[in-house]
Amino acid sequence: MADRKPRVLATRLFPLDVEARLTASFDAILNPEDRQYDGPALIKASEGCDAIMCAAGDALTAETIAGLPASVRMIATFSVGYEHVDVAAAAKRNIAVSNTPDVLTDATADIALLCLLGAARRAHEGTTMLRTHNWVGWTPRQLMGVHVTGRRLGILGMGRIGQAIADRARAFRMTIHYSNRSRLPPELEKGATFHADPDAMLPHCDVLSINTPMTAATRKWVNAERIAKLPKNAIVVNTARGGVVDDEALIAALKSGRLAAAGLDVFDGEPRIHKDYYDLENAFLLPHMGSATVDTRNAMGFKALDNLEAFLLNGKTPPDLVKAS
Numbered sequence: 288m289a290d291r292k293p294r295v296l297a298t299r300l301f302p303l304d305v306e307a308r309l310t311a312s313f314d315a316i317l318n319p320e321d322r323q324y325d326g327p328a329l330i331k332a333s334e335g336c337d338a339i340m341c342a343a344g345d346a347l348t349a350e351t352i353a354g355l356p357a358s359v360r361m362i363a364t365f366s367v368g369y370e371h372v373d374v375a376a377a378a379k380r381n382i383a384v385s386n387t388p389d390v391l392t393d394a395t396a397d398i399a400l401l402c403l404l405g406a407a408r409r410a411h412e413g414t415t416m417l418r419t420h421n422w423v424g425w426t427p428r429q430l431m432g433v434h435v436t437g438r439r440l441g442i443l444g445m446g447r448i449g450q451a452i453a454d455r456a457r458a459f460r461m462t463i464h465y466s467n468r469s470r471l472p473p474e475l476e477k478g479a480t481f482h483a484d485p486d487a488m489l490p491h492c493d494v495l496s497i498n499t500p501m502t503a504a505t506r507k508w509v510n511a512e513r514i515a516k517l518p519k520n521a522i523v524v525n526t527a528r529g530g531v532v533d534d535e536a537l538i539a540a541l542k543s544g545r546l547a548a549a550g551l552d553v554f555d556g557e558p559r560i561h562k563d564y565y566d567l568e569n570a571f572l573l574p575h576m577g578s579a580t581v582d583t584r585n586a587m588g589f590k591a592l593d594n595l596e597a598f599l600l601n602g603k604t605p606p607d608l609v610k611a612s
């Protein structure tokens with residue numbers, strides 16, 4: 288083992304307990320003001336560093352990775368999604384990349400259900416009516432939403448998070464459909480209907496939940512043509528990545544009433560989201576908070592640290608090594 292602690296650049300202000308372990312294990316460069324680095328600033332700040340602990344929203348593009356100092360041997364992202372890290376560019380530089388799978392499954396599935404129910408039951412309109420002092424009292428026609436019990440939920444991407452959403456939706460007696468690269472074994476499928484072709488699933492989705500990673504193939508996958516295949520008055524829920532949705536198409540369908548509502552926790556280009564979302568009463572919007580519980584954010588940080596420690600302190604392969612696809 289080296290006689291100095293490896294130096295790790297933390298690109299964000301991470302949870303207290305995570306930073307406590309980070310500084311105990313490593314010579315850590317922290318970011319107490321939580322200023323987000325752009326590419327050139329990141330290259331400069333990582334001078335002399337062995338690794339970078341980054342997060343969703345840090346753009347580690349091919350260009351930035353090419354410019355990183357030779358000392359950088361690892362990038363550990365504090366996220367399960369890693370589309371913000373150009374893994375192929377990192378592989379070219381022999382830089383290992385790790386992520387934080389599993390630990391945010393339940394928290395993200397919970398938020399998906401919040402989005403589903405918030406959209407179906409017009410939660411945005413209800414809270415706005417109340418907080419703007421416009422509630423006249425209970426009336427028989429007030430805020431009538433979409434009944435969820437017994438409806439069909441189509442899950443695009445049946446990985447860990449998709450499966451956890453299905454488990455929760457079964458408690459609402461929803462019927463589960465899913466599309467995934469491969470069919471799940473019966474014990475994980477639990478009676479859900481598999482669609483090898485995701486387009487063929489769309490007519491069966493009273494609610495479509497997007498749980499697929501953001502890749503070149505899924506970019507703007509939910510477009511006007513596919514929205515037209517959903518049943519009228521369907522609901523779209525997105526807790527994966529905003530880029531999977533074509534905002535113009537979704538907004539048009541929400542404005543026209545073709546879709547009943549949407550529940551969105553993630554947005555293309557966040558935090559600068561498409562401005563029309565702000566005025567859509569039938570959009571229940573959250574600021575990318577799927578993993579935002581104390582337990583989950585700590586677990587994500589500890590997982591990132593498990594990976595950094597394995598690689599930098601123990602000379603082992605990071606347990607959550609990400610490979611270029």
Ligand code: DGY
Pocket residue numbers: 343365366367368369391577578579
């Ligand atoms: C992730 O981990 O990919 C999330 O989107 C951040 O919470």
